[in-house]
Amino acid sequence: xxxxxxxxxxxxxxxxxxxxxxxxxxxxxxxxxxxxxxxxxxxxxxxxxxxxxxxxxxxxxxxxxxxxxxxxxxxxxxxxxxxxxxxxxxxxxxxxxxxxxxxxxxxxxxxxxxxxxxxxxxxxxxxxxxxxxxxxxxxxxxxxxx
Numbered sequence: 001x002x003x004x005x006x007x008x009x010x011x012x013x014x015x016x017x018x019x020x021x022x023x024x025x026x027x028x029x030x031x032x033x034x035x036x037x038x039x040x041x042x043x044x045x046x047x048x049x050x051x052x053x054x055x056x057x058x059x060x061x062x063x064x065x066x067x068x069x070x071x072x073x074x075x076x077x078x079x080x081x082x083x084x085x086x087x088x089x090x091x092x093x094x095x096x097x098x099x100x101x102x103x104x105x106x107x108x109x110x111x112x113x114x115x116x117x118x119x120x121x122x123x124x125x126x127x128x129x130x131x132x133x134x135x136x137x138x139x140x141x142x143x144x145x146x
Contacts, residue, residue: 003029004121007048009039009065010083011057015106019052019083026114036060040068043075050101050121055084055091066098079120083108102126 006028010016013034020030031046033039037059043051051069055062062082069075079101084091088105095103101120104113119126 003027004049005029005031005046006117007031007033007039007042007046007051009033009036009042009051009057009062010054011035012054022110022113023052023117028117034058036062036065039065043069043078048078050117051078051080052117053080053082055082055086055095063094066095066100070098079123081116081120083113100126 006023008016008019008023008030010019010032011034016032016034020032023030031042031048033042035058039051039053039057040060042048053062053065057065060068062084066080069078069080080098081102081104082095082100083104083106085106088103092103102116103126104116116126
């Protein structure tokens with residue numbers, strides 16, 4: 001069985017390496033990118049099965065990466081899970097417009113992170129459970145990207 005390839009896009013060196021180790025220990029093939037420009041290049045050359053994307057990035061924010069992915073025929077079908085330290089109420093509606101497969105806030109629980117990634121790779125819809133406690137902000141419909 002082939003390993004699923006996950007592109008981890010995170011500008012914090014320690015967090016990027018930690019995520020890579022967690023995912024590799026769970027059987028994923030991991031590709032790393034530290035900024036928006038490297039994320040786009042890696043997505044085109046490495047053809048990941050899923051992208052784990054931070055929003056606050058140098059070299060093109062995560063939102064600009066989402067915009068360019070959604071405009072690219074080659075990348076639009078790749079599921080994206082957002083992992084961000086930004087205020088979920090302020091940012092979730094914006095990222096959901098791009099049909100993300102999951103939305104997690106930092107610090108993400110390891111088990112929850114792995115569940116969201118596995119669900120996204122299977123093409124299952126995000127159940128909309130707010131991560132890390134609290135009430136979930138209003139949900140926006142996720143566009144069908146088929």
